[in-house]
Amino acid sequence: MNMLNPSTNPTLSIMEKIAGHEQVVFCNDPVSGLQAIIAIHDTTLGPALGGCRMAPYASVDEALDDVLRLSRGMTYKCAAADVDFGGGKAVIIGNPATDKSPELFRAFGRFVDSLGGRFYTGTDMGTTMDDFVHASRETSRIVGIPEAFGGSGDSSIPTAEGVVYGLRATIETLFGSDDLSRATYAIQGLGKVGFKVAEQLLLAGATIYVSDVNEAALAAIVTQAEMAPGTVRVVSPHEIHLTDADIFVPCAYGGVIHAQNIALLPCKAICGSANNQLAEEQLAHVLMDRGILYAPDYIVNGGGLIQVADELYGANHERVLLKTRHIYDAVLEVFKESQAENITTVEAANRMCEKRMQIRAKHNNIFTNTTKPKWDIRNH
Numbered sequence: 259m260n261m262l263n264p265s266t267n268p269t270l271s272i273m274e275k276i277a278g279h280e281q282v283v284f285c286n287d288p289v290s291g292l293q294a295i296i297a298i299h300d301t302t303l304g305p306a307l308g309g310c311r312m313a314p315y316a317s318v319d320e321a322l323d324d325v326l327r328l329s330r331g332m333t334y335k336c337a338a339a340d341v342d343f344g345g346g347k348a349v350i351i352g353n354p355a356t357d358k359s360p361e362l363f364r365a366f367g368r369f370v371d372s373l374g375g376r377f378y379t380g381t382d383m384g385t386t387m388d389d390f391v392h393a394s395r396e397t398s399r400i401v402g403i404p405e406a407f408g409g410s411g412d413s414s415i416p417t418a419e420g421v422v423y424g425l426r427a428t429i430e431t432l433f434g435s436d437d438l439s440r441a442t443y444a445i446q447g448l449g450k451v452g453f454k455v456a457e458q459l460l461l462a463g464a465t466i467y468v469s470d471v472n473e474a475a476l477a478a479i480v481t482q483a484e485m486a487p488g489t490v491r492v493v494s495p496h497e498i499h500l501t502d503a504d505i506f507v508p509c510a511y512g513g514v515i516h517a518q519n520i521a522l523l524p525c526k527a528i529c530g531s532a533n534n535q536l537a538e539e540q541l542a543h544v545l546m547d548r549g550i551l552y553a554p555d556y557i558v559n560g561g562g563l564i565q566v567a568d569e570l571y572g573a574n575h576e577r578v579l580l581k582t583r584h585i586y587d588a589v590l591e592v593f594k595e596s597q598a599e600n601i602t603t604v605e606a607a608n609r610m611c612e613k614r615m616q617i618r619a620k621h622n623n624i625f626t627n628t629t630k631p632k633w634d635i636r637n638h
């Protein structure tokens with residue numbers, strides 16, 4: 259497999275950009291208005307799996323860059339979570355607040371179906387389970403929809419659980435105790451994942467700073483705080499990374515840590531759900547030099563993946579929570595390896611995943627739908 263990440267260089271041609279990927283599909287349905295891209299990065303471990311994001315990308319190039327980087331991240335996330343899936347992701351170009359329709363998601367479902375089982379998908383930023391109930395009328399390759407529709411339910415629940423395990427491992431490493439109330443947190447984004455993380459921290463008695471562009475989400479967490487032992491302070495979206503909180507918890511979009519703000523970060527650690535928190539992987543060196551402990555995003559946010567991959571064996575919430583607990587151990591392992599080898603936590607995590615993939619690559623060739631009938635997870 260190709261470990262390079264060429265998607266961030268704007269001067270490359272499309273074929274050069276996708277050189278590290280197995281397959282990229284551009285989807286266009288003028289009737290519903292669907293414009294989407296599906297990227298399959300690597301199927302060494304199994305068929306590609308990854309959520310579908312909907313966002314008002316400024317250009318197709320921007321959407322392509324996002325889906326290439328996100329799908330590559332899923333390959334590593336699958337290896338880290340030790341599930342039998344490979345890396346894929348989809349993006350729909352559009353405003354989630356105004357451009358959704360059942361027809362649009364049904365059209366998306368037909369494109370997913372056309373891949374014949376090479377790609378499974380579900381919710382991500384900007385999409386909900388309801389959207390994929392529409393898509394599931396066209397394809398059985400949809401995961402994480404309500405149990406009443408044959409899915410395993412809201413995958414943001416285990417994602418949030420996993421983030422809290424990641425936070426525990428982080429404060430254990432910082433303070434020698436995994437008592438969540440010992441630290442303070444700055445949560446960026448109170449969506450499906452961030453809101454649940456905020457609720458758990460408030461219940462544990464922690465002080466949290468929160469920001470969102472959605473006023474209703476802010477009002478809802480303030481109401482929750484009135485019934486919990488913790489304390490919440492609302493902060494402007496422009497200042498959330500600048501508070502005096504011990505841990506910055508990005509739970510919105512990617513690229514939030516970049517060359518312009520990295521020197522200003524006052525936090526002791528970063529641990530959140532957002533995919534691709536570092537604008538470039540090399541920034542992990544700057545964090546290390548500054549003594550900021552970075553919990554790699556794709557290890558921390560693997561809970562949702564663990565749930566949707568677990569659907570292969572029939573949905574079981576208890577089993578998913580047991581598997582999600584391993585995120586605590588995985589984060590600690592990465593921190594220890596980084597310290598022992600004097601490498602960044604990103605390098606430590608990547609090494610662990612690449613080793614797993616190389617071992618499996620000796621036994622697997624690329625995924626084909628006919629060789630592994632167990633992937634036909636739902637009756638047609």
Ligand SMILES: NC(=O)C1=CN([C@@H]2O[C@H](COP(=O)(O)OP(=O)(O)OC[C@H]3O[C@@H](n4cnc5c(N)ncnc54)[C@H](O)[C@@H]3O)[C@@H](O)[C@H]2O)C=CC1
Pocket residue numbers: 381382383384385413414415417446447448449450451452469470471472475495509510511512531532533559560562563
């Ligand atoms: N939903 C899941 O199970 C998983 C999510 N993730 C990642 O976690 C992140 C959050 O995902 P979800 O909670 O599902 O998304 P979501 O769409 O439900 O929530 C995102 C939240 O961020 C807010 N937001 C947008 N711009 C903002 C800004 N400038 N400042 C502060 N808040 C802002 C939105 O208003 C929204 O409340 C994404 O990066 C996603 O890829 C990763 C793994 C699984």
Ligand SMILES: O=C(O)CCC(=O)C(=O)O
Pocket residue numbers: 307308309310335380381382402413414417533559560561562563566
């Ligand atoms: O959480 C999901 O539903 C799928 C996994 C995924 O897309 C992710 O972890 O980013």
